[in-house]
Amino acid sequence: MTLTRRLLLTLFVVLLVTPTAASGQSATYLLEQGIRAYSELEFSAATSLLERSLGFDQDGGLTRTDRARALTYLGAIQVFRGNPDSAAVVFRRLVSVDPRYTPDELIFPPEVTTLYESARRNTKVVTIEAPSEFHFRLGQSTLTVWLFASSFHLVSAEIKRGDDSPMALLYSGPINESLQMTWDGRDQQGDVVPSGLYFLTVASRDTLGRTLRTVQLPMEVEVQQADSLPAPAPLADSLFLPERGESRRGIEALAGGLVAGTAAVLAPSLVSGEGVELSGSRFVVAGAISVATLTGLLTRRPGRLIRANVEYNEALRRQAREEQEAVDRHNAQLLSDVTIIVRTRESIKLDRRDD
Amino acid sequence: MKSLFRHCACFAAALTVLLASSNAIAQMPMGSSLAALGLARSTLDIETLTGTQRLTGTSLTGDGRLSLWKLVLDVRYLEGELSDDASDITRRLIEAEALIGVRPIPWVALMFGPRVRKIATGPDSESSVFWTVRAQAEAALLEPFLFSYVGIWQMLFGNADNGSFENGQGAEAGLVLKMESVPIWARFGYRIDRATFQNIARDETAQHLVVVVGLDVSP
Secondary structure: OOHHHHHHHHHHHHHHHOHHHHHOOOHHHHHHHHHHHHHOOOHHHHHHHHHHHHOOOOOOOOOHHHHHHHHHHHHHHHHHOOOHHHHHHHHHHHHHHOOOOOOOOOOOOHHHHHHHHHHHHHOOOEEEEOOOEEEEEOOOOOEEEEEEEOOOEEEEEEEEEOOOOEEEEEEEEEEOOEEEEEEOOEOOOOOEOOOEEEEEEEEEEOOOOOEEEEEEEEEEEEEEOOOOOOOOOOOOHHHOOOOEOOHHHHHHHHHHHHHHHHHHHHHHHHHOOOOOOOOOHHHHHHHHHHHHHHHHHHHOOOOOEOHHHHHHHHHHHHHHHHHHHHHHHHHHHHHHOOEEEEEEOOOEEEOOOOO | OHHHHHHHHHHHHHHHHHHHHHHHHHHOOOEEEEEEEEEEEEEEEEEEOOEEEEEEEEEEEEEEEEEEOOEEEEEEEEEEEEEOOOOOOEEEEEEEEEEEEEEEEOOEEEEEEEEEEEEEEOOEEEEEEEEEEEEEEEEEEEOOOEEEEEEEEEEEEEEEOOEEEEEEEEEEEEEEEEOOOOOEEEEEEEEEEEEEEOOOOEEEEEEEEEEEEEEEOOO
16 A cells, blocks of 8 residues: 555545544445445554444444444454454354344455354344334234344243333243244233333343343333223122011011901901891902912911022022123123234343353 | 993093003102902992891992002992892992092001992982091012902091981901012902981991902002
């Protein structure tokens, strides 16, 4: 490299790092310039440009693919500089950004790709891919989430509440390259979750079960459901008729019958004059009253089952049961009409450990 | 026979009016009404200084009752041709009463009102009016289907075409059957009352064995 070119490149880098200039540069532009410097074997300039391109915040920053490209070039530079350990660190970072990424073998020599594959094998990490917004009817569809792993390892995936308490375990076991999971909108007990913020938390574990990394996907869950009907009030005891004869009713019947029968027989003698021949029909009435009284006594005697009242009470209970079943059916119908809306945000990586 | 048809038509008209009004009463809270038609085996003993005449026969009778909260209105009508087996004399007996009262407790009614009796022989008739106070009680024998009832009454004062009223009283007992599935009720009872007239030293004792069937327009 000529002195002039070095000076020009240095001047270019200086201009780039000044705030005024930087504000006008996009991350993509810096990435492209970094790659150009790499191809011209200007590794110092390339390193600086690539790291700056990675330093941008979310807005205006690189896409995941471009971040992976930038890290690949950075790792390759470390390989070429004879720093395999530094290269491995960069590649592990690359793997955690996109476990599925594979460097282009037409661009990068085998030393680079081999080292990257080694880092990928040894770095246990997953990424979560989920729709940014998904609507589904309870019981008819589910939310589908994909996990992509860097290499074979053990994972556990569960949905947690905002206070980190577990709510529903979705999966626990090995993952090779990818894994599809579904969530039906219910918690571990099978109840529909209330609206709120939840986290799909995926932990990568080593063979001993220790957590290596955790990825969380924040999920805003909105449950849309019509109001259910309240349960019918229980039947009051006063609504039921006595199912067995009460002594009081038997005595009442006996007293009523005695008074009426006696009145039918004796009252005419008291009312009528001396010369009047009383009609025998009063005995017919008195006899009928006596028979009715005896019947009342026998059918209402204490302890005897009163079939009519039993049937009445049973009809009352049956009606209450039918009302309860109708409410249950209605509420079950409402439950099946629940719509769940899930809105996801950018996933968060936690608990990173060196592998 | 012609007279019987005429009376039946009158009863039917009265019953229609009663039911029309009672239905409105029954729509009110705590309101109920009963209306019924039936037959009575009637015996009328007329005791005078010259002796006792017994008239017997079958009468057409009708009952009606309106209840609203604790108030109660009872109306009764009876009419029939009675004959003397010994002398072939036939007389027409007409009785009507309208009592209004209260039910201090559900199974007791205290009522007061006029009672009219007319005994006609051809174109001639003797009428009397008594003002009656009545107590009636009922008890369940087979609730809610079968009830017994007892009523006693005293004639407080009255007047008659042929003499001044001295005293009178009566009693009644029987059974009431109520159907639960259909709004029909029936009454089977025995009734007796006696009225004494001083000036002509006359006693009238009427006995009726009554069977009526009607409608119960209760909520």
